Amino acid sequence: MAVITLQTFFIALFGIAALWFGVVVFRTSSMMRSALALLFSQTALGAMFLAMQAEFLGVLQIMMMATEMSIMAIFMVMFMMDPGGLGEMDMTHQKRLSIAAGVIGALAVSGVALFAHWGPTATVAPAAAEQIRGLGTELLGRSMIIFETAGVTILTAMIAATAVAMPVLQRKKTS
Amino acid sequence: MSPLALVVLAPLAAAAGIPVLRRAPAMLALLGAGAGLIASLVLLAGASAGLHAALILPGLPDMPLRLVGTPLTALLSTLVAVVGALVLIYAVGYMKQDDEKVRFFATMSFFIAAMQTLVLAGDWILLLAAWELIGLSSYLLIGFWYRRPDVASAATRAFLYTRTADLGLYAAVFLLIATTGSSEIAVTLHSGAGASVAVGLLLLAAAMGKSAQTPLHDWLQRAMAGPTPVSALLHSATLVAAGAILLIRTAPLLPPDALLAIGIVGGITTVVTGLIALAERDLKRLLAASTSSQYGLMLVAVGAGVPKAALLLLIAHAAIKSSLFLGAGVFQHSRHSTRLADLHGAGRDRPWIFAGFTLAALALAGIPPLSGFFAKDAVIAASLASSNARLLAPLALAGTLLTGAYMARALRILWQGKRRDQPVAGLRWMGAGLAGLVILAIGLGAAFPFIETLLATPVPEPALARLLGLSAALGGLALGWFIPGRRLLGPLLPWARQGFAIAGGVDVWIVRPALTLARGCERLERGLYAGVMAVGRLGLGLGRAVRRSDDQGIDGLIFSLVRGTVNLGNRARTLQSGLIHRELAISVVATALIFAVLFVTLLAF
């Protein structure tokens, strides 16, 4: 029996917001606005996590994406020299294929979501403190190797990104 | 350097140096021969003073090679050196207009060196080697004008005849070494054991081959195909003399039966070849037959048990016969022929040469006081004194008679006829060589007492022998001068013209089988060659087929594989546009396809 609760309402609301801003990302002709739209979309997503009672993840999402997207906005300005989106320019290609792929992909995933047999759903979520404790126990217990691997991966990516981005030094040719 | 070594090495050095320098070959050869002559004279002086030089060279284990300077060998060596030197002097003139002086003088020097080795050899091994070397060099010299017709076949014939007879020497030498255990000739001679009749007969066979005794006399006359100096050297002191020298040196060893056989062979030869000489129509062939005849006389002397008489005749004959040949060579140059029919009156053209020729001819016939008289005397005396006098003496006398007859015939032909003066190149050199030899032919008789004392064996000379010998010689000369040879021979003439070929002669029995064998070998070899070539061709064909199959089979397979891979790569290349959106689209579509396939399989199963 489907029960439309306040939780459902908020989930749908923030979900629609996330979708709306997602569409806006590719609809504006300004890089800056695209980046801001993505920021809003991700933030709406974070709010959706909060609505789904995943407090830690929601807050984390909002914080991470806020920083990430602001960096992205700075880069966009830096690369494109287009602060206001004043120019009308088309920056897309193979549009038809892309639209088809996006629509078909979304429909296929929705189909799976609709027609899959998900089994019984839980109604009550653990308390926030309990969640944090459980997640910490999980991270430093069973999944420790994965967690550590993720950390090392981030470190490696940082070093690699720095190395790639550094200007090529004019070294003296020895020998 | 020991004179012993120098005797051999001087001409050998000339033989080696002439083809290397290729310049002034005649002078080099004369230099070598002169040095050898001086060395052999030194050797002879030493030997007459009682000095026995010997030189031991490393050879086979326990059988060293030896050169010895006994009175006999020193005397023979001097003879070879003198005749060789004089013939070379003559050859300087004779070969003046020949293109291949280098080859000629080198071979001549080598010939002299080989003969000196043979004469001085102190052991059987070296003697065998030298024996082979003179055979080889005589083959080369007889075939010197190898481009002329029949010359090559004459050389081959001489080689085959002497080679066949040489087998006897090999067998004899091996028997002697086996029985006495030493290869030294002196040891063998003085071992006292004596030799069997078999050894004697084998040695006789070898000597018959080299000295052209009946029935192996045919090759010598054909050997006239070579240049005249070669004939002179061949007949007087070297090749032909080798047979007689061998028998003279081994005479003390031989049993009476073998000696008798030697005497009979020599006697028959002297008569038979004397008759051939009477019938000859060619001056050089006449002289060649005469050579066989004289060596027959020498064998009679050996058979009579007096080898020293044979030695005297050998020495005298060496000088006489070489002067005769040299004279004949001059006549040959003046008339460009050696046929007696062409030589009528040739003597009148060159009286001095003819005088020398006549003196030599008279010496050969045995007219006093020329050298031949003393030598013939010794031989006839020996035959009379022998135990088989009844058999040997008539043969020796008949030989003497025939000698006079054919020499008189030759003289008459040369004197009678018209003069046809033609210039002869190099006459001065030829005359010098001839004069030296004629002087020797005349005066050697005076040296005989010295030789007899040197060898310490006086030769019996009864008055009867002198009388018989002189009358035979004079009778022969008279017969030859007054009656033509043709009438003299009567019914024997055709047979004598064929060289008294017995049942086709040795030709049928030795030469033809050998040549047939050689031809058969050649055919066999050709067959083998063809077989080998066929195998090779088969291999080549196989290889070509394999290559083709490789090219079109394996290679083709590999290349088509390569082409396929390259094409695939090229096709895959078009996918690699390098554009990120294109690549992304491809990966999205591919992922969608994979999901579709998974979904379909999920539904189907």
Added chain:
Amino acid sequence: MSPDLLTALIVGAGLFGIGLYGALSQTNLVMIMMGVELILAGALVNLVAFWRFLHPESYAGQMFVLIVMTVMAVEMAVGFGVAIARFRARGSVEMEEARELKG
């Protein structure tokens, strides 16, 4: 079947579709990265929804969310590294011009 779960899943599917379209259609490297971010965001929504409505007692779902966030961070870092290098070399991050990898 809970409408909450369905709503969340459909939101995820929509984000995925939008992201896919963006990644395929944009010519700018940073815009492509935005598309990829949206796809990953769709995955995040799904993961959180699965945890909340199907297995709230297992925190492996939440851990998975953390891992996907890590992947997003890594993607951003490396992507911007590449973009800076590209900009240094060519003065542009337009991917139409990047044909060096053509086979």
